[in-house]
Amino acid sequence: DVPDSLPALDSQSVNERQRQSTSKRDAGKHRPSSSSSSGQPPSQTEDISELEPQKNSDFPIFSHTAGSGGNECLVAAGFTEIPSEFGENHNKQVSLRRQKMVTKTKAMRTLVMTSMPSEKQNTVVQVVKALGGFSIVDRVCESTTHVVSGGHRRTLNILLGIARGCWILSFEWILWCLEQSHWIPEEPYELSEQFPAAQICRLQRHLSAGEHQQDLFQNLPAMFVSQHSQPPSQTLVELIELCGGQTCKTVRRAGICIGRHSGRRPEGCRMLSEQWILDCITHLKIQSYDTYYMA
Incomplete structure (x- = not known):
C-alpha cells in the first residue's frame, strides 16, 4: 500500500541542504569572467573569428586578418593554413602584370626626322605638339612607326625604318596635316618610288599578327x-x-x-x-x- 503522506524530513538535513545551495550561488556571483575583468559588459554576440568550426559543416571557415592580407585560413574541413609567402608572391605577380599593362598602355608611337634642315624640323615639332599622338625621337627604334624625310637621300634612319616596316614619308605629309589640323592618310606621301622596299615592308608589318620580322638574310651564312x-x-x-x-x-x-x-x-x-x-x-x-x- 502507498502511504497517505511522505515521511517528514529531518529539519537538520533541510538546513544543511539550504546552506550548500546558498554557498553555490555565492560562488557563482564572485566567479571572474573575461568580460567583467576588462570592464566591459558581457557581450551577447561573439566575434566571428572566435567561433569554433562546426563538426558537421560542409564548408571551411576562413578567418580574414589584415596582417596576413586575407590569406590565413583555419584548419577546417580538410583545409590547412596557407603560408603568407604564397600571398606575397601572388601579390607581386599581380603587381608586375599590372605594371606591364600600364607600361604597354602608356607606350606612345614615335616619329623620326631625317635629311631635314632646322626650319622643317621646327615645323614637324610644332605639328606633333599641336596634334599629339607621337613622340619625336632621334633614331628609329621598336616603337617607331613613321619616318619623315626632308629629301630623297638614303640615310641610316631610312634603312632602319624599312627594316622595321615603318612609314617612309615626305615632308609634304606634315604640311598637309598642318593645313587640315589633323593627321591625314599617309599613302599619297609614301616615298615608294625612291625606296621600293618601304611599302612592302610596311604592309608586311601591318599584316603580321605578332612582332614584325624580315627574312631577307635568313638563308645566308653567318x-x-x-x-x-x-x-x-x-x-x-x-x-x-x-x-x-x-x-x-x-x-x-x-x-x-x-x-x-x-x-x-x-x-x-x-x-x-x-x-x-x-x-x-x-x-x-x-x-x-x-x-x-x-x-
Missing part, C-alpha cells in the same frame, strides 16, 4: 662585321638581324665578312663591302656578290 666598317658596325649588325640574318663576333665562324678585315679568314669566307648590306635592304633582294668583293 656574317662578321668589321669593327672598322662604315656605317658603324653596331648599326650594320642591327640591320642584319632585323632582316633575319645571323651575326658572329669572330671571323672564324663567319661565311661572309662585311667591311675590310686584315686578319686571316676561314676558307670560303667572302669579304664584301658594307654597301652590299645597304643595297640588299633598299631593294629587299639579295644582290649579286660580284660587284661588292673587297680585295
Whole structure:
C-alpha cells in the first residue's frame, strides 16, 4: 500500500541542504569572467573569428586578418593554413602584370626626322605638339612607326625604318596635316618610288599578327662585321638581324665578312663591302656578290 503522506524530513538535513545551495550561488556571483575583468559588459554576440568550426559543416571557415592580407585560413574541413609567402608572391605577380599593362598602355608611337634642315624640323615639332599622338625621337627604334624625310637621300634612319616596316614619308605629309589640323592618310606621301622596299615592308608589318620580322638574310651564312666598317658596325649588325640574318663576333665562324678585315679568314669566307648590306635592304633582294668583293 502507498502511504497517505511522505515521511517528514529531518529539519537538520533541510538546513544543511539550504546552506550548500546558498554557498553555490555565492560562488557563482564572485566567479571572474573575461568580460567583467576588462570592464566591459558581457557581450551577447561573439566575434566571428572566435567561433569554433562546426563538426558537421560542409564548408571551411576562413578567418580574414589584415596582417596576413586575407590569406590565413583555419584548419577546417580538410583545409590547412596557407603560408603568407604564397600571398606575397601572388601579390607581386599581380603587381608586375599590372605594371606591364600600364607600361604597354602608356607606350606612345614615335616619329623620326631625317635629311631635314632646322626650319622643317621646327615645323614637324610644332605639328606633333599641336596634334599629339607621337613622340619625336632621334633614331628609329621598336616603337617607331613613321619616318619623315626632308629629301630623297638614303640615310641610316631610312634603312632602319624599312627594316622595321615603318612609314617612309615626305615632308609634304606634315604640311598637309598642318593645313587640315589633323593627321591625314599617309599613302599619297609614301616615298615608294625612291625606296621600293618601304611599302612592302610596311604592309608586311601591318599584316603580321605578332612582332614584325624580315627574312631577307635568313638563308645566308653567318656574317662578321668589321669593327672598322662604315656605317658603324653596331648599326650594320642591327640591320642584319632585323632582316633575319645571323651575326658572329669572330671571323672564324663567319661565311661572309662585311667591311675590310686584315686578319686571316676561314676558307670560303667572302669579304664584301658594307654597301652590299645597304643595297640588299633598299631593294629587299639579295644582290649579286660580284660587284661588292673587297680585295
